[in-house]
Amino acid sequence: ARKIIIDTDPGQDDAVAILLALASPELDVLGVVAVAGNVPLPLTEKNARIVCELAGRPDMRVFAGCDAPMVRKLVTAEHVHGKTGLDGPQLPEPTMALQEQHGVDFIIETVRAQDGVTLCPLGPLTNIATAFERAPDIVERVEEIVLMGGAYFQVGNITPAAEFNIYVDPEAARIVFGSGVKITVMPLDVTHKALTTQARVDAFRDMGTEVGRMVAEWTNFFERFDKEKYGSAGAPLHDPCVIAYLLRPELFSGRFVNVEIECGSELTLGMTVADWWRVSGRAPNAMFMGDVDADGFFALLVERLARL
Ligand code: BDR
């Protein structure tokens, strides 16, 4: 099985991504590391534990990583995810414990100790960049980074120019995109094609399981924001695209291009400047996805989540 570390700020869509990973035998989830993002760290680490327990995996190791971006103040997204970050269904208090080790140390130690680890960031890139700064020797040992973040044609969701995960910690994103590691990006261009229409939400509920009901209620809650905002058929289900790519890469298509992160301009802070038309002459550094087979993606989700 492919070894992965999930780095996350749950978030309803992060929760679905974690469930998808834990339901998939092709993936060996070595640990889940929380980061501050959608909501502050004490909530994201707690939410990560709730989700692992919901998946029947109280044995999964959950770590707390960084509680703030590298140099900036934390920006959160309660307006999308609610006060808890996982608003929607009634949630139990988690009983499994948080690991004592700092999440960044776990990442460093694990990448040093194990061959072929893939990192799956689903939130701001603070933990990953901090690990790379603290332990430069691990950079060349990382197999691949598959992340949700950025936008090109679809531009921004937190500002007109920037996607949330990159905007929150652009300096961290710059470090990661400049690292030389193989990077695959699931930007808004992809995730805004993976829409939770009413029929798709119903398919989760119709699974008739606790997980199905939770996912239906989460996607319903989450939908409230994006439906109104973008006038689309449903909400983009961002983070599960990362895990789906690991399972079924043929569902996605994109281009290997240069991607640079804007860290200076106030107006376009956190913009992912993707050289889609290859006009800059700068060396490509990331596989920037642009399209997804949305029906295939949701079929995979339903098939896998039904196993939990
Ligand atoms: C990203 O930001 C968060 O709100 C979501 O969980 C996703 O990771 C989308 O911009």
Ligand code: CA
């Ligand atoms: Ca997220």
